[in-house]
Amino acid sequence: xKNKMVYIIGVGIILLYIASLSFGEINHSSTIxxxxxxxxxxxxxxxxxxRERDLMEAQFLMEYNNTFITNESFTQVQKLLEDYKxxxxxxxxxxxxxxxxxxxxxxxxxxxxxxxxKEVLNFELIxxxxxxxxxxxxNNPVVQEIELIEDAEFYRGCYVLHKRWSKFKKKNERExxxxxxxxxxVKDYNDYASTKRRRTK
Numbered sequence: 001x002k003n004k005m006v007y008i009i010g011v012g013i014i015l016l017y018i019a020s021l022s023f024g025e026i027n028h029s030s031t032i033x034x035x036x037x038x039x040x041x042x043x044x045x046x047x048x049x050x051r052e053r054d055l056m057e058a059q060f061l062m063e064y065n066n067t068f069i070t071n072e073s074f075t076q077v078q079k080l081l082e083d084y085k086x087x088x089x090x091x092x093x094x095x096x097x098x099x100x101x102x103x104x105x106x107x108x109x110x111x112x113x114x115x116x117x118k119e120v121l122n123f124e125l126i127x128x129x130x131x132x133x134x135x136x137x138x139n140n141p142v143v144q145e146i147e148l149i150e151d152a153e154f155y156r157g158c159y160v161l162h163k164r165w166s167k168f169k170k171k172n173e174r175e176x177x178x179x180x181x182x183x184x185x186v187k188d189y190n191d192y193a194s195t196k197r198r199r200t201k
Contacts, residue, residue: 061129064112064130073101073105077097077101077102077137080097084140084142085177091141091142094143095142099146109133110155110158113158113160116165117157123165127174134165135165140178152188153192156192160192163184
C-alpha cells in the first residue's frame with residue numbers, strides 16, 4: 001500500500017512538472033525527459049532504501065523473537081509469570097526466583113523499549129509478537145514491587161514504552177494483559193514515563 005502511494009506521488013510530481021513546463025519558456029523535450037528521468041531515479045532509490053530497511057526490520061524481529069524462544073532462562077521467566085497470572089503460583093515464587101535471571105529478562109525488554117522510543121521500530125510491527133511477553137512482566141504486581149518500583153530509574157525506558165504502548169492498544173481496542181494491575185497504577189508512574197528526566201535534588 002505504501003509503495004503504491006510512492007508511485008502515485010511520483011507520477012503526480014512528473015505530471016505537475018510537465019504541466020508547469022507547458023506554460024513556461026522551456027520548449028526543449030530533452031530537458032523534460034532528463035528531469036523526468038531524475039525524478040524516477042530518485043523514486044527508485046527511495047523504494048530500494050525502504051525495502052532494505054524493511055528487510056533489516058524483519059531480520060531484527062526474527063532474531064529478537066528467536067532469543068525469547070531459545071534462551072532457556074527467558075523461557076523460565078515467562079513460564080513463571082504465566083503460572084502466576086493463572087493463579088498456579090503465589091508471590092513468593094517470584095520473590096524467591098533467581099533475581100539476576102529476572103533482571104536479564106527485564107533488561108532485554110528495556111532494549112526493545114529503546115528501539116521503539118527512538119522510532120526505529122513501531123507498534124504495528126511488534127504488537128503481536130512481543131506485547132504478551134512485555135505486559136505480563138510490566139503489569140505483574142510482584143515484579144513491580146521487587147524490581148520496577150525499587151529500581152524505577154534504571155527502567156525508565158520501559159515506563160515510557162509502557163505508557164505509549166498502552167495508549168496504542170487502547171486507541172486500537174486491543175487487549176492489555178493484566179490491566180487490573182497495570183504499571184500505570186504505581187506511584188510516580190507519570191514521572192518515570194515522561195520523556196523528560198526528573199531533576200535530582
